[in-house]
Amino acid sequence: MNEASPSNESLRVFADYDRDFVEEADVVVVGSGPSGSVVTQQLAEAGHRVILVEEGPPFTPSEFVQDSNLTMARTLREAGLRSPIGTFMPILQAICLGGGSLVNSAMCLRPPPFVFDDWCSRFELSQTTRDDLEPHFDAVAKFLGIAPTPDDVQGKRNLLFRDGCRELGYSSEPCERNVQGCRGSGECFSGCRSRAKQSMDITYIPEAMRCGARVLTSLQVNRVLGAGRRVWGVEGRVVEPFTGRPGAHFRIHARVVVLAAGCMATPVLLMRSGGLANESGQVGQNLQMHPGSTVAGRYPDFVDPLFGGTQSYQSLQFLREGFKLETMWSPPAAQAVRTPGLGEDLVDRLSNFNRTVVWDGIVGANRSLGRVSARFDSMDPVIRWRLHPEDAGILVRAIHELCRIHFAAGADRVFPGIAGLPEHFDSVEEADVLRDASVAPGDLTVASSHLFCTTRMHGDAKQGVVDEWGKCYGLDNLYIADTGIFPACPSVNPMFTALALAHRQAHALKDRV
Amino acid sequence: MLLGVTIVVLFLIFVGVLIKRAWWGYPPSAGQLLGRGESALVKAAGEAMFPPHPGLAVDGGQAELARYADTYLQALGTSQRRLIRAMFLLFEQGPLLFPARGVGGFRRFSSLTPSQRLAYLEDWAQSRMLLRRVALSALKAVLILGYFGHDENLRALGLEAWEIEPVICEADLLYPPIGEPRSAVRWTRSDLNVETPRKPLRPFTKPAAERG
Ligand SMILES: Cc1cc2nc3c(=O)[nH]c(=O)nc-3n(C[C@H](O)[C@H](O)[C@H](O)COP(=O)(O)OP(=O)(O)OC[C@H]3O[C@@H](n4cnc5c(N)ncnc54)[C@H](O)[C@@H]3O)c2cc1C
Ligand code: SF4
Numbered sequence: 001m002n003e004a005s006p007s008n009e010s011l012r013v014f015a016d017y018d019r020d021f022v023e024e025a026d027v028v029v030v031g032s033g034p035s036g037s038v039v040t041q042q043l044a045e046a047g048h049r050v051i052l053v054e055e056g057p058p059f060t061p062s063e064f065v066q067d068s069n070l071t072m073a074r075t076l077r078e079a080g081l082r083s084p085i086g087t088f089m090p091i092l093q094a095i096c097l098g099g100g101s102l103v104n105s106a107m108c109l110r111p112p113p114f115v116f117d118d119w120c121s122r123f124e125l126s127q128t129t130r131d132d133l134e135p136h137f138d139a140v141a142k143f144l145g146i147a148p149t150p151d152d153v154q155g156k157r158n159l160l161f162r163d164g165c166r167e168l169g170y171s172s173e174p175c176e177r178n179v180q181g182c183r184g185s186g187e188c189f190s191g192c193r194s195r196a197k198q199s200m201d202i203t204y205i206p207e208a209m210r211c212g213a214r215v216l217t218s219l220q221v222n223r224v225l226g227a228g229r230r231v232w233g234v235e236g237r238v239v240e241p242f243t244g245r246p247g248a249h250f251r252i253h254a255r256v257v258v259l260a261a262g263c264m265a266t267p268v269l270l271m272r273s274g275g276l277a278n279e280s281g282q283v284g285q286n287l288q289m290h291p292g293s294t295v296a297g298r299y300p301d302f303v304d305p306l307f308g309g310t311q312s313y314q315s316l317q318f319l320r321e322g323f324k325l326e327t328m329w330s331p332p333a334a335q336a337v338r339t340p341g342l343g344e345d346l347v348d349r350l351s352n353f354n355r356t357v358v359w360d361g362i363v364g365a366n367r368s369l370g371r372v373s374a375r376f377d378s379m380d381p382v383i384r385w386r387l388h389p390e391d392a393g394i395l396v397r398a399i400h401e402l403c404r405i406h407f408a409a410g411a412d413r414v415f416p417g418i419a420g421l422p423e424h425f426d427s428v429e430e431a432d433v434l435r436d437a438s439v440a441p442g443d444l445t446v447a448s449s450h451l452f453c454t455t456r457m458h459g460d461a462k463q464g465v466v467d468e469w470g471k472c473y474g475l476d477n478l479y480i481a482d483t484g485i486f487p488a489c490p491s492v493n494p495m496f497t498a499l500a501l502a503h504r505q506a507h508a509l510k511d512r513v
Numbered sequence: 514m515l516l517g518v519t520i521v522v523l524f525l526i527f528v529g530v531l532i533k534r535a536w537w538g539y540p541p542s543a544g545q546l547l548g549r550g551e552s553a554l555v556k557a558a559g560e561a562m563f564p565p566h567p568g569l570a571v572d573g574g575q576a577e578l579a580r581y582a583d584t585y586l587q588a589l590g591t592s593q594r595r596l597i598r599a600m601f602l603l604f605e606q607g608p609l610l611f612p613a614r615g616v617g618g619f620r621r622f623s624s625l626t627p628s629q630r631l632a633y634l635e636d637w638a639q640s641r642m643l644l645r646r647v648a649l650s651a652l653k654a655v656l657i658l659g660y661f662g663h664d665e666n667l668r669a670l671g672l673e674a675w676e677i678e679p680v681i682c683e684a685d686l687l688y689p690p691i692g693e694p695r696s697a698v699r700w701t702r703s704d705l706n707v708e709t710p711r712k713p714l715r716p717f718t719k720p721a722a723e724r725g
Contacts, residue, residue: 006696008687015694058688061679062699069658073588081593086645097688152717181711185675194711195680202684209687241691244590305716306672332584332672333662337654342562342638343631350661352569354670419646445650 010209013057014218017238025051025214026513028234028254030221030269032056033099033494035481035502036260037200037208038140042506044213051252052213055220056096057241058201061421063467064191068334071190074242075103078380081309081313086371086386087441089291092449098201100262100449100495105188105232105311105328106177108146109492109502110212112319123487124174124459127468136500136507144178144198146496153184154267155308157357161327162313164409170317170401175326177309186329188310219250220379224257224273224478231257231276231478254437256477256513260502263451263484263508264372264381265286270455270465271374277472277480282465285454287370287385288489290450292362294338295399296327298413299355305329315405319364319491322351322391323398325405328360338445340415340423359405361398362450363487365391372454387441395444400434407431419443450494455484467476470505481505539623544583551598552579553623554605558652561630563660570665574654580619581659600651675714682707 027043029036032408034055039053056075065071071079077093084091094100113130120128140146140462149158154174165172178198188197195202222236233254238247261268267284270276277283314326329335334360346413370385387395399416406414407428414425414435420443425431458464461473466485481502483494490497539549547555555578563573586594612618613625613633622630627649627662637649669672681704689697 008698011695013688013689013691013693013695015689015692015697057691058686059691060688060699061681063691064679067658069585070588070653073585073593079589079593081596088643153713154716181708183677183711183714185677185714187675193677193679195682195685196711201688202682206684206687242588242590292599294673302671304671304715306675331662331674332667332670333658333660336661337650337657339657342634342653344564344566347566347572348565349567349568350657350666351670353661354672476585482604 006484008215010212010214011058012216013034014241015025015240016217017116017248022250023051023216023252025049025252025254027051027256027258027509028053028252029258029260030234031099031259031265031482032200032205032215032327033094033260033262033482034101034200035483036258037098037204037479038499038502039258039260039506039509040213041204041211042503043513044208044211046510048510050208050213052205052208052215053219053221053252054097054215054217055239056094057217058097058245059191060103061191061193061195064193066187066190066331068104068331071103075191078425082380082383084383084385086384087214087446089446089448090134091383091451092447093264093451097205097215098199102201102391102494103189103197104449106179107314107326107493108141108144108177108178108312108496109176111490111492111497114320115491116310116464123237123457124465125457125468126459128457133500133504136503137496140380140499140503141498144203146176146178148174148176149309149312150174153182153309154312155184156303157305157329158308158313158327160409161305161315161359161405165315165317165404170315170405172313172315172317173353175312175314176310177312179309182309184308186306186308186310187331189330189334207453221261221269221270222379223267224259224276225251226273226276226475226478227476229476231475233257254262254477254480256481256509258509260481262482263454264383265379266480266484267372267454268374268379268381269270272379274364276454277465277475277478279474280462280464280495282463284372286453286456287372287383287451288368288418288453289360289365289385289448290489291365291368291387291391291395291448292360292415293395293444293446294358294360294397295402295406295417296338296356296358296415297411297463298408298415299357299411302354303357305354305357306325306332315411316492318401320398322366322394322491323361323363324492325359325361325398325402326360332461338417338434340345340417357406357411358445359402361395361402363391363394364491365394366489367391389441392439392441392444395446397440398436403431403434404428413489417445452483452489452494455480456487457485458487469487469508471503479505479509530631543577543587546586547579547583550605550621550623551582551601555579555599555656557583557623557625557630558604558634559656559660561627561634562653566668570669571663573660575689576660576663577667578656578659582655584656585659597655600648603648604652678706680707680711681705
């Protein structure tokens, strides 16, 4: 390594492992997404010897590719082709240092107080109100520089959303994001080449390393080691980046184990460790998501859709009714995937893509439940989840509102993307068929990257996997810190909540280690 | 006896026709991993989906989709690769199970006439069977990403990817290129180029109504 560089002695990457090995630490954290990174940094700062283990590799800007298929193959689990049994849809989850924060749109929202009040009353929680979490939200916001997206990088496609909302009298606001100095490239999904997005790999993780944490990448944890009420570490294999080919074995002994492998991998890990932490029978159950659908609008003039923060404007007008509306962008080809038609119709629509703007609605689908189970031959989960007809109805309502906002903003044609209904509407009156349309869940085109609840927290040990501090019931030193511990949908984009909960958990853990 | 021989001969002829229609006479593949049949399917489906259009620079036949699909297959892990290949097989040999409409519809997809191919894909897109619609969406997604991601098409619409000089921040001095040891970090402090504030990629002009 060049002498002018800061020390990366505490980092290990795939090429650094040439044999089986054993390590020791006070705390081992599994998974470097938002939750695992915060816990690692906070505990390292408090003076504990922490090892952060991550299955994916670290990326630098030269490794970001603009092609969407290749991006997904390199940064997402199962190359972005993961889908539940039940309702077919892509489920996007990252595999890289920084987890979802490397590829996400960086939207940071504090759920409104009613979400936490609902959590507290339905899940017997007493210390998880919005007020309880406020200091943790504040601390994370300060560290990551979370702020509203400024006007100069909104671009036309985000501002059209604002204009449409204003026209209809709906509330709208610029999204707060963990971004500093956004240039408006709209390419958050394939990695921020401008390093404006403050993803975990360039914020909490380097800071943790500075405080003495060790970061071991390309290691897949296969099992938590333990007996009785105590665990004493984890073990697994080295895995090659992108191919996942297994190599040397490793074991890490620690006094405390924190699982932050994400809402799908954490329950699988527990199941493959002899059914750990499952006295309640809730491990892998209660899977919830925010399914989302997009609506494209065609405008009379060039809208320069390439320019603007990826997802920089939103409306919380309908949050209490169960949905949230927001702008969105990804590379043009990825956006175009949902363009209806084939042959001449299709190319004609594609040729209008520079006049096309895409927005999306996500639903807090509290009635649509699923579960995650383990396969015998791999760490990939079997996911069962079905969109409930009532939640599908809310999604149709969200699509209808997006159509209305497009027309209010000046669109001349809108594409609702629902099978069995007209491919496009040319007026708001035409779009009103959505009011009474009977749409089956299978007619909707949905996707999700917000997943929760598979190791939910609950005040009652018989009904949840962890307590309010993320400690597994029935075990003295096993903790979970990822979106799996959410007791229900947060109704808004989940990363900020995951960060705040992990921050609070780390504070409690500091004294317990 | 004669009947028995006739049946056997007819059966062998049928099998021969089936083999010929399914696997015979493919041109060489355009890629390393992509098989001949897969290559022919991708090209044929691309031509059907993306005919020439005055607003776009290249059509499905010119967009080198087989090469694109080959690169994509190479980037996938084993099980995803199997999935995508099964989908290619399903479409290429599908008309031998469910013949395409019109005369000569009982042959592999890439041997159908251009109009039959489009009609065949449209049948899948309109199907009430979710599985067929999903399979069609998956094929369309792979091809559209190659076709619409083609530089010349994006340039024709003013949508080509930004030319951005990657910004190197302090943390990038920690991470080596993927696959190399940690001693192989590419950059040093002299490469740090985080501008503060970074400039937006387009100059900002407030809408007239909001000025002043
Ligand atoms: C494309 C996309 C866009 C999104 N946009 C937003 C947004 O704008 N705002 C927002 O709030 N949310 C967004 N999200 C969701 C958000 O990113 C996730 O909710 C968040 O990352 C979850 O954090 P986590 O720590 O629970 O898990 P993850 O981020 O999933 O991290 C888990 C980590 O654990 C690792 N891991 C898993 N198994 C193992 C194992 N066995 N051994 C070792 N390591 C393992 C994984 O590789 C991964 O890095 C988006 C997600 C995606 C994919
Ligand atoms: S919009 Fe572009 S510059 Fe802004 S954070 Fe996303 S990738 Fe970075």
